[in-house]
Amino acid sequence: MIISIILAHPDSDSFNHAIANTCKDALFNLGHEVVFHDLCRENFDPLLPRNEFEKDAPLPQVIQEHCDEIANADGIIIVHPNWWGMPPAILKGWIDRVIRPGVAYKFEEGDCGESIPRGLLNAKAALIFNTANTSDEREFEIFGDPLESLWTNCIFGLCGVPNIIRRTFTIVVTSSEKQRVEWLSEIKSLVEHTFH
Amino acid sequence: MIISIILAHPDSDSFNHAIANTCKDALFNLGHEVVFHDLCRENFDPLLPRNEFEKDAPLPQVIQEHCDEIANADGIIIVHPNWWGMPPAILKGWIDRVIRPGVAYKFEEGDCGESIPRGLLNAKAALIFNTANTSDEREFEIFGDPLESLWTNCIFGLCGVPNIIRRTFTIVVTSSEKQRVEWLSEIKSLVEHTFH
Numbered sequence: 455m456i457i458s459i460i461l462a463h464p465d466s467d468s469f470n471h472a473i474a475n476t477c478k479d480a481l482f483n484l485g486h487e488v489v490f491h492d493l494c495r496e497n498f499d500p501l502l503p504r505n506e507f508e509k510d511a512p513l514p515q516v517i518q519e520h521c522d523e524i525a526n527a528d529g530i531i532i533v534h535p536n537w538w539g540m541p542p543a544i545l546k547g548w549i550d551r552v553i554r555p556g557v558a559y560k561f562e563e564g565d566c567g568e569s570i571p572r573g574l575l576n577a578k579a580a581l582i583f584n585t586a587n588t589s590d591e592r593e594f595e596i597f598g599d600p601l602e603s604l605w606t607n608c609i610f611g612l613c614g615v616p617n618i619i620r621r622t623f624t625i626v627v628t629s630s631e632k633q634r635v636e637w638l639s640e641i642k643s644l645v646e647h648t649f650h
Numbered sequence: 651m652i653i654s655i656i657l658a659h660p661d662s663d664s665f666n667h668a669i670a671n672t673c674k675d676a677l678f679n680l681g682h683e684v685v686f687h688d689l690c691r692e693n694f695d696p697l698l699p700r701n702e703f704e705k706d707a708p709l710p711q712v713i714q715e716h717c718d719e720i721a722n723a724d725g726i727i728i729v730h731p732n733w734w735g736m737p738p739a740i741l742k743g744w745i746d747r748v749i750r751p752g753v754a755y756k757f758e759e760g761d762c763g764e765s766i767p768r769g770l771l772n773a774k775a776a777l778i779f780n781t782a783n784t785s786d787e788r789e790f791e792i793f794g795d796p797l798e799s800l801w802t803n804c805i806f807g808l809c810g811v812p813n814i815i816r817r818t819f820t821i822v823v824t825s826s827e828k829q830r831v832e833w834l835s836e837i838k839s840l841v842e843h844t845f846h
Binding site: 464465494500501502503504507537538539540541542543544546547549550553566567568570587592596597598600603604607608609625627628 | 660661696697698703734742743745766788792794796800803804805821824
């Protein structure tokens with residue numbers, strides 16, 4: 455299998471990086487091909503310009519490569535912190551530019567974009583790993599856990615990925631070394647179980 | 651009153667621009683001072699770097715000015731399209747960099763960031779105007795309308811703004827000129843009613 459890992463955290467010493475590296479190692483051990491993007495280190499440009507709106511718009515080479523990779527992936531792993539109930543801007547922009555018409559979804563002939571699109575992604579499963587400093591109770595009760603619907607319904611559900619699993623690790627800022635090791639062990643198991 | 655308008659759409663001919671300009675004109679007519687930011691035209695840099703995480707971090711001048719303005723605003727108007735249940739990346743990055751500790755919220759002494767912060771914004775009201783190409787029914791039932799909780803609970807609620815009003819205009823892509831004129835008229839009334 456080919457699995458794409460998309461990581462978005464500006465600190466290369468972050469727990470998000472530890473999560474992404476744990477996923478990468480587990481996938482290598484399973485014999486899979488891994489496409490790994492550390493968006494911050496790669497200085498990914500998150501700004502969708504007006505001239506990339508249309509389905510057949512010519513794309514910069516780096517965006518075209520991202521599109522080809524995500525269209526071909528058998529599985530996708532997303533790793534990012536919960537910032538304001540959303541991904542960091544760099545990953546939001548990756549969504550805006552890469553999860554695009556003709557790559558991740560399409561509208562039927564004659565549809566101007568007002569109807570329900572059809573998902574095009576090849577991936578059979580997507581794993582989303584989030585970190586946070588808000589308790590699960592507060593995230594669910596006060597904020598309504600927007601990342602759950604964003605990733606499962608708005609994005610990967612719409613794009614046709616049948617199996618979407620999301621886990622949030624919290625509270626990271628005061629977590630112990632022991633707790634983080636346990637979390638990474640849980641992540642390794644979940645990756646192995648999903649992409650065996 | 652001083653009202654900040656934050657606009658995020660890459661097409662200067664967009665309906666989002668028409669909305670923001672309608673707000674600006676209505677506020678001028680009411681005698682208010684308007685601080686207007688067209689983030690795309692200003693090439694706002696949306697990437698929060700690691701060295702801006704801490705409350706007392708030194709900030710680039712443009713970010714410091716955004717922070718001073720939003721802290722001092724008596725009212726805030728946000729205008730953006732619904733892209734994947736979220737704002738475009740450029741506005742997500744404005745949130746990441748400008749709605750920051752010490753400006754928009756604070757943690758109590760001795761809190762590492764794991765507890766519930768206190769809102770600091772001065773604004774008494776925030777208006778959020780969104781455009782979309784999804785029906786209201788599908789937005790609510792399939793996607794759970796994530797922008798509602800994002801703006802009212804995650805962002806402006808947390809930052810202490812007591813009066814938060816959000817309106818979505820949909821379906822824009824197939825809307826008639828007559829419909830858009832009616833929408834702009836509704837927006838003008840809402841701005842006048844909120845900031846009379």
